[in-house]
Amino acid sequence: xxxxxxxxxxxxxxxxxxxxxxxxxxxxxxxxxxxxxxxxxxxxxxxxxxxxxxxxxxxxxxxxxxxxxxxxxxxxxxxxxxxxxxxxxxxxxxxxxxxxxxxxxxxxxxxxxxxxxxxxxxxxxxxxxxxxxxxxxxxxxxxxxxxxxxxxxxxxxxxxxxxxxxxxxxxxxxxxxxxxxxxxxxxxxxxxxxxxxxxxxxxxxxxxxxxxxxxxxxxxxxxxxxxxxxxxxxxxxxxxxxxxxxxxxxxxxxxxxxxxxxxxxxxxxxxxxxxxxxxxxxxxxxxxxxxxxxxxxxxxxxxxxxxxxxxxxxxxxxxxxxxxxxxxxxxxxxxxxxxxxxxxxxxxxxxxxxxxxxxxxxxxxxxxxxxxxxxxxxxxxxxxxxxxxxxxxxxxxxxxxxxxxxxxxxxxxxxxxxxxxxxxxxxxxxxxxxxxxxxxxxxxxxxxxxxxxxxxxxxxxxxxxxxxxxxxxxxxxxx
Numbered sequence: 001x002x003x004x005x006x007x008x009x010x011x012x013x014x015x016x017x018x019x020x021x022x023x024x025x026x027x028x029x030x031x032x033x034x035x036x037x038x039x040x041x042x043x044x045x046x047x048x049x050x051x052x053x054x055x056x057x058x059x060x061x062x063x064x065x066x067x068x069x070x071x072x073x074x075x076x077x078x079x080x081x082x083x084x085x086x087x088x089x090x091x092x093x094x095x096x097x098x099x100x101x102x103x104x105x106x107x108x109x110x111x112x113x114x115x116x117x118x119x120x121x122x123x124x125x126x127x128x129x130x131x132x133x134x135x136x137x138x139x140x141x142x143x144x145x146x147x148x149x150x151x152x153x154x155x156x157x158x159x160x161x162x163x164x165x166x167x168x169x170x171x172x173x174x175x176x177x178x179x180x181x182x183x184x185x186x187x188x189x190x191x192x193x194x195x196x197x198x199x200x201x202x203x204x205x206x207x208x209x210x211x212x213x214x215x216x217x218x219x220x221x222x223x224x225x226x227x228x229x230x231x232x233x234x235x236x237x238x239x240x241x242x243x244x245x246x247x248x249x250x251x252x253x254x255x256x257x258x259x260x261x262x263x264x265x266x267x268x269x270x271x272x273x274x275x276x277x278x279x280x281x282x283x284x285x286x287x288x289x290x291x292x293x294x295x296x297x298x299x300x301x302x303x304x305x306x307x308x309x310x311x312x313x314x315x316x317x318x319x320x321x322x323x324x325x326x327x328x329x330x331x332x333x334x335x336x337x338x339x340x341x342x343x344x345x346x347x348x349x350x351x352x353x354x355x356x357x358x359x360x361x362x363x364x365x366x367x368x369x370x371x372x373x374x375x376x377x378x379x380x381x382x383x384x385x386x387x388x389x390x391x392x393x394x395x396x397x398x399x400x401x402x403x404x405x406x407x408x409x410x411x412x413x414x415x416x417x418x419x420x421x422x423x424x425x426x427x428x429x430x431x432x433x434x435x436x437x438x439x440x441x442x443x444x445x446x447x448x449x450x451x452x453x454x455x456x457x458x459x460x461x462x463x464x465x466x467x468x469x470x471x472x473x474x475x476x477x478x479x
Contacts, residue, residue, distance in 0.1 A: 010173070050123055
């Protein structure tokens, strides 16, 4: 009946079964939410490249569900530094281009480093983490081979997800965690809106996993076992240990002045010799390391949402999170960390929605709509700043001045800026985010006090306006 507060559990559909989608699902399960994850692929399998999480992001995981942290560490996560004399993690920038000592061509000058504290980062292989994370999620909540086509709002306010195989499903809310090529984002903003799609950053990436013994031969023991970012004109190479220090994850980024020919095909075959040619004049340590890359590689076009950021992350009971909301280039190494912050904010809000429903002061639709409005206010500014900042730091890594000895000092002035940007990521105050999130939601749905008859439009626990049957226009179903 109109205006009657529902007693059934909240049903949330998560579109996308990547690391953010599954982490969010694990957090919502802890809040007794009925969750379904719809993944378009045939199975959960990420590329074998590495990734790293800040200590802050790992603490956010633990607040959602400690099993997420267990999955990360069971997947072989390790600190990105291994120095017997110093237990802390650091970000290090090193001259990857110049040969600064004639008597030692392989010498590389350390340019700058920032202390991230004890276990400031933990590196892991994406595929191993995802495989461990899948085991945290009850098998029955996941449906594979489900490619989203459209979303429609039904007369009762629930959402119907229509898939390309002809099947459909219903939920009270849909959260798009479907990555940089998000279908949910396209449905919210429309196929003609450039904010629906990512755009080329004019950088390409080559990724490789190199056995630790080979990395030591090329770089030396210390550099191989610790994170380093080798900078130079129009390119940089970053590496850090993964898989319990048995391998390093190495990624090369090159500037590309051209347009990418096909935004639907962002990964193309490449050869190691292409990289060897690009780095022919660089420090011998890097040319030696690249020789240990596989002969056949993949060239990844780096896209992001910098050119046309999403104007909002929610539309009534549909919401975007992670790369679906704010796909960033990887130059801060913090895109997934920011997605974990998103997930914690959403779990916090759904907990508050449950409390509102127990108080019988609102309907599911109203409560979820309000929750996603708060999410947009709490997360959009920070996450879109990260997209901008990641572009900026890559420009600093690729300064042409690195190749001009008379301008080395000018190039090195960038590191104070890079430090400030990095600390803003690492020292994010998630406790304040949680507190403010709860406060903002409470302004929209105050807890009803004993004996009160009307609280924020409610009479005896029944809404007098804005019921679940009120029509709400949502232009998300497309042809």
